[in-house]
Amino acid sequence: MSLLVLEDVACWRGGRLLFESLSLALAPGEAMLVTGPNGTGKSSLLRLAAGLLRPLAGRVTAAPGALADERPALDPELALERSLAFWAVPSAPTPAQALDAVGLGGIAEVPVRFLSTGQLRRAALARVQVVGAPLWLLDEPANGLDTASVERLSGLIAGHLSGGGAILAASHQPLPGADWRTLELRP
Numbered sequence: 606m607s608l609l610v611l612e613d614v615a616c617w618r619g620g621r622l623l624f625e626s627l628s629l630a631l632a633p634g635e636a637m638l639v640t641g642p643n644g645t646g647k648s649s650l651l652r653l654a655a656g657l658l659r660p661l662a663g664r665v666t667a668a669p670g671a672l673a674d675e676r677p678a679l680d681p682e683l684a685l686e687r688s689l690a691f692w693a694v695p696s697a698p699t700p701a702q703a704l705d706a707v708g709l710g711g712i713a714e715v716p717v718r719f720l721s722t723g724q725l726r727r728a729a730l731a732r733v734q735v736v737g738a739p740l741w742l743l744d745e746p747a748n749g750l751d752t753a754s755v756e757r758l759s760g761l762i763a764g765h766l767s768g769g770g771a772i773l774a775a776s777h778q779p780l781p782g783a784d785w786r787t788l789e790l791r792p
């Protein structure tokens with residue numbers, strides 16, 4: 606059983622066709638890295654998989670997904686741990702556990718609006734954990750991360766896959782933690 610299936614998908618955005626006839630399937634334990642120049646539709650593909658965009662043609666069938674991109678989707682006024690609680694489900698890691706896993710346990714009480722760029726990326730990775738979704742959609746997850754954070758990212762990716770999850774990620778740089786299949790989008 607696949608966690609994500611795209612069948613002959615076409616995506617229209619910003620007044621042009623980004624891609625068409627795109628088919629892929631991700632089974633539990635599988636990871637796919639989407640590469641390609643700026644503007645070719647990597648983020649749009651992730652939003653299609655998340656159900657936030659509708660395909661122009663074709664079909665998208667996806668298990669519940671958690672999208673992490675440059676918008677952290679956390680209330681900027683709340684303390685970090687409390688802001689994560691909004692997304693938390695009982696079967697997944699708790700906000701405190703998720704923060705420890707991305708090395709942010711020490712700033713759990715700091716309001717989200719005070720976080721640095723790299724800390725916000727890590728907070729987004731904490732959010733993906735507490736959502737408990739089998740499909741992770743990671744948009745440039747290593748952007749702005751320091752070396753220790755990239756190592757933690759690697760562990761999180763490996764752990765999610767070994768637990769039966771799947772990952773679709775967009776990145777301009779190689780990502781650790783998995784034997785990535787690759788999909789290159791072209792202009």
Ligand SMILES: Nc1ncnc2c1ncn2[C@@H]1O[C@H](COP(=O)(O)OP(=O)(O)OP(=O)(O)O)[C@@H](O)[C@H]1O
Nearest residue numbers: 618619620623641642643644645646647648649650
């Ligand atoms: N909200 C939007 N409304 C209209 N067009 C958009 C919107 N977001 C993105 N686009 C357009 O869709 C195209 C693909 O953008 P997308 O962000 O998917 O590319 P990308 O491959 O992820 O790029 P990058 O490498 O720069 O992150 C671009 O031409 C962009 O201008």
